[in-house]
């Protein structure tokens with residue numbers, strides 16, 4: 118709790134200073150799209166009121182889970198600056214910087230803070246195996262770290278003509294769809310997250326994992342952490358489900374059989390409820406910004422061509438559960454859409 122900032126008062130419009138830019142909700146539950154490519158993140162970063170705009174962007178991402186921008190000219194350096202700013206402006210600990218992934222390579226023009234997401238790289242993305250269910254891939258980034266991610270920013274510059282979409286799911290909504298009894302049960306549990314499989318990936322390339330990964334807590338070679346199963350987002354104040362298929366190995370207070378059973382239930386709850394998900398079809402140089410505390414995501418492996426981009430993952434606070442926090446529906450009575458008129462504007466897009 119010590120690292121938490123006061124939840125931002127529910128704004129009358131979630132967009133606040135961003136309302137000057139055209140946007141619509143991709144679904145009621147999750148995802149907002151800035152539809153005009155004249156809305157450039159590079160310009161928000163350089164604006165005289167940049168801190169206000171970027172604060173409001175972080176608050177929007179935390180409420181809506183994921184936000185999309187079209188055809189962006191943002192550079193890698195600007196992407197890093199933005200990644201750090203979003204958390205700083207919403208009160209993250211001073212010691213939390215950009216994550217250095219255990220297996221990220223120090224490419225001279227990119228640096229250790231950039232993960233290259235590429236269909237060509239030897240490092241297959243988490244959860245992907247041929248001839249297994251696509252739903253194995255649902256995850257939040259780097260939850261094996263004691264101080265995991267707040268925000269992530271992905272820009273894809275090379276895309277197949279079709280395929281290679283990405284899906285995100287809402288942890289707020291996953292929580293809200295559980296019975297009060299099951300919610301209460303989960304609130305008493307902690308989970309062990311494990312990313313030690315990255316050692317094998319590094320060794321395959323004749324390397325060792327990075328031992329310093331962006332925060333004083335994220336050091337050393339043991340890639341495990343214990344986190345609460347229900348977590349409070351410090352920016353919105355809402356509760357969210359915080360376990361994922363790729364990294365969460367066990368629920369610590371349960372027997373192994375019980376743990377497997379509950380984890381299986383929760384991961385299916387997230388992957389089978391397609392109406393708490395958004396699926397995004399990328400165009401070249403689009404950017405997605407998501408809050409890793411309150412969403413899960415997975416890529417779609419249905420293409421053979423080259424697909425590539427750069428990702429920045431910033432570090433937030435040590436996860437905590439505030440028993441006085443509320444769920445999103447409890448706090449707002451709904452989903453916190455940016456605009457009640459979004460259906461009209463969608464219809465107008467032809």
Ligand SMILES: O=C(O)CCC(=O)C(=O)O
Nearest residue numbers: 234242258271283416428
């Ligand atoms: O390739 C994608 O669309 C997403 C990959 C991923 O999991 C990430 O960038 O964190």
Ligand SMILES: [Fe+2]
Nearest residue numbers: 256257258414
């Ligand atoms: Fe990811």
